[in-house]
Amino acid sequence: MIVADRKPIEEIIEYIKDRDKVLIVGCNECVTVCEAGGKKEVGVLASALRMYFMNQGKEIKIDEVTLERQCDHEYLEEIRNIVDQYQAIVSLACGVGVQFMSEKYFKTQVYPGVNTCFMGVTEERGVWSERCQGCGQCILATTGGICPVSRCAKRLLNGPCGGSSKGMCEIGGEVPCAWQIIIDKLTALGRLDDYEKLAPLKDWSKERAGGPRKVVREDVRQ
Amino acid sequence: MNQTRAVKTDSKLEKILAAGHLAVTSECGPPRGSDSDLIKKKAELIKNHVDAINITDNQTSVTRLCSLASCIHLKLMGLEPVLQMVVRDRNRIAIQSDVLGAASFDIRNMLCLSGDHQRFGDSSQGQNVFDLDSMQLIQTVRRMRDEGKFLGGDEIKRPPKLFVGAAANPFADPFEIRVRRLAKKAAAGAEFIQTQCIYNLDRFEEWMKQVRDRGLHEKVYILAGLTPLKSAGMAKYMKNRVPGMDVPDDVVKRMSGVPKEKQPEEGIKICVESVQRLKELEGVAGFHIMAIEWEEKVPEIVEMGGLYPRPNPDAI
Amino acid sequence: MRLRYPDTIRIVRLPCTGKVDVGYILRAFEKGADGVYVVGCMEGDCRYNRGNLRAKKRVAEARRILNIVGIGGERVQMFNLSSAEGPKFAQIALDMTEKIKAMGPNPVKLKKMKKAA
Structure with a gap:
């Protein structure tokens, strides 16, 4: 699988701090298995961001959705009808998904929510290591x-x-x-x-x- | 003594080895600045006692004055440099280009190395290249010399005439391929070998026996690497901290057993004894004495080891 | 043992603290909780071997995030006790309530209330 690691919340805060409506999009594939960008991680990040901005006295609408994959047209199309409601998307997919999203929704800013690291294996839960560089x-x-x-x-x-x-x-x-x-x-x-x-x-x-x-x-x- | 082998280059080092003399090489690390006097001074200290001088190539990945320019300085002094080249920092274009650059100054010896990983040095966030590995570097230089061709197949006008060497570590892990790895380097085209520093002579002799069993000593000239210990602390550091280094306990004990001010002298003594013992070992074609920032001691080791005076290659 | 504990505490029952998720803890704060504590079995006594140890790590992760977002990680805590320690359970409830009261309300909740007002 493609192994990614979570980006610091502080970094994501910097990206979106001037936006009003942000959609956080997870991916059900590799990043779910390596616990960096699946539905759970989307929930935690979204919750943390909502609390952060609320505490700052800023109202930012932060919604969540997790797609089956972000590297295929058919799944990315699922958000076509709602994309325009947001000024920015934070994609927790690997760099592949972030880019495909950015290419497809050309007028929407797409930010990466994870650092994509390598193709690797789960050695044990919480430990992933590289096996292939393609x-x-x-x-x-x-x-x-x-x-x-x-x-x-x-x-x-x-x-x-x-x-x-x-x-x-x-x-x-x-x-x-x-x-x-x-x-x-x-x-x-x-x-x-x-x-x-x-x-x-x-x-x-x-x-x-x-x-x-x-x-x-x-x-x-x- | 080695039997006479055909000489393929104008290298003085090769000539001396081919004539069956025990060769002596040493090495100098270039400065961390552009003052060429520093490299010249180091060379002056040892030039009468060695046949060729290796110039290290950004060793331990710390940025320094380049090996090629340093070699040119030695060449202009009338000395015989050994250009060390690591594959860490150069792709095949840069490698071939530098080889031609060296040849244009009639630098005649080259040592092909992988190079330490950049994480040890002053540019740990830098990219590395490793387009080729050290075996493939050997093959590349041999192809350029023997076939007169670039890797891409084009003809080289005035091909480089370099005597091609490689490093070997008889002590590194994994142990089971130590001799096989040497065989591989010989097959790749290495003509001389400079070994890692030897402190465990018993284990080195065991390795040499296996080398002889495969006849590898007849394919490559093996120069035994020696580094005099300056202190007991250095012995312990080499033993515990430097990967692939085998410093036996009795060597550490011997260094620790003398007062601090006498330790450098003891280190030289150990080094000289090693020369004397390994001189007699079949398959050892010479010595590579790496006195790290202690070049002034090289003449003493060479003399006490019975390796002085050096043969005149022009008279061979 | 009809022990009393503060009625400001809402108990969320889980089959094992191993079911506790960082998301659960964050949601509780997002919905207005002033503090959250997780009560698990004694370490080494988990029926599922490592449930309470997993919970411990997740509580630590929730703390880290709460510090970043400005709520304060010390509003979450984990306790380990055996099922025979009813009085201790009540005592923890009291202590935790005191601790959170001293810290004041969840700042995010306050901001939300102000916005609504």
Whole structure:
């Protein structure tokens, strides 16, 4: 899933303090699972903002709605009839949803309500960690199914560097060394000889470096 | 002693190694400013006792005068620099361009490194590059030299003639790939290796045995890395704080066992003893003496280690 | 034990304090409560193992938010006691009421009332 983290309430207050009517829009997908932008978080944020502005003696109408997704037209369309009632939208979807909303409702200011962080997993409730950077050319077949692009701090394709210590990365913060895991996995598979195959230079044009990316599938396109 | 190997560049370091002499290299860190005298002074201290001088490349991610410019200063002094290059700060365009820049000054040695993560330095909020990794950097420089081609396939006019080196750490984790990793670097095209500082000689000898078992010492020249300890505090710091460093308890004990004012002397003694012991080890082709901000001690270590005088590469 | 406690307190019954949500606490203040306290079982004695520990964290989060919005986090508190401690329950009710009374009314409620007037 796409993992996001809540933005400080103070930051959102700054965005909307001069508005009269604001709609807070949650998303039922990834940000619900990572507890950053689902219905519950929308409720808490909206409640906090209403109380804050009331306490400031400012009357701001703050409404709440949570959509099934914000990255698909059909769900974003659900608010078409009410959008004009608001001067601003705070979207608690990931950056994808915020933008799609902003593109669709071009005359409405859309603010981000979360910081979108990465594609990752729920290690345990309250702990999410990165697994993929969408490099556009998956190499997991050659690295024991463990990704050095997203999980090695230096994205070394022929790691590890000299900074790996007791299974941990030199950057600290309890980040496991991806190459330690790769080597452990190759060992478990009985394929440690694969380690000695040199990984070729990566084609980063499939990644961010190549500019905004697009997947077009003519076979399913309408 | 190593058997004679074919010489592929005009590198003095390569010539000395190929002739079977134990080579001696050292390194200097460039200043945090633009005063080139500082780098020249450091070089002056050691120039008669080493065959080549590494210039570090923004080590520990702290911004400094660049390695290439420092190497040029040494070159203009008539010395033999080893250009260190990390892949942290350069994409493949900058890498190839800098390699050509170095070659244009006839810099003849290069050490290919990943580089410490930028979080350790003065620009922890900076972007990193890592377009290539250190293995791929080795491959790139070898391709530029041997095939005379850019990565993009175009021909290079007057290809760079660089003797290509890499680092190896016999002590780092994960332990099971220590020798395999060296094999990989050799396969990538590394011609010489400068190791991480060695304090645990037993473990280094064990690693070297495995290196010899795979015949890797015949593919790459291995220069044993040594850093003299200045104090017991430094020994403890290296032991506990520096990842991938193996400082055995008896070394710490030995340093702590002498009064503080005698500790530098003891550190030099340990270093010299290491030289004397490892000189005899099959597969060790030389020494890389990294006296961190203590360059003035390098001559003493080289002399006491029996590595002086240095051979004249022009007479080989 | 016909113990008395202040009649200004409204009790919201939940199956377990693990059901307490930050949103519930905030809504209570938004609707005009001057203080909220959560009474759970003793730590380590939760029938669902961790319900009261979860509640503890959520109470802390509600406090953090209430501080930001200007209501004051100290208006929320969590207590742990066993079901056999009726007198203590009554005492907590008294103490909490005293504490909140000393702090005065929920400022947001006051502003709302002023607006309405």
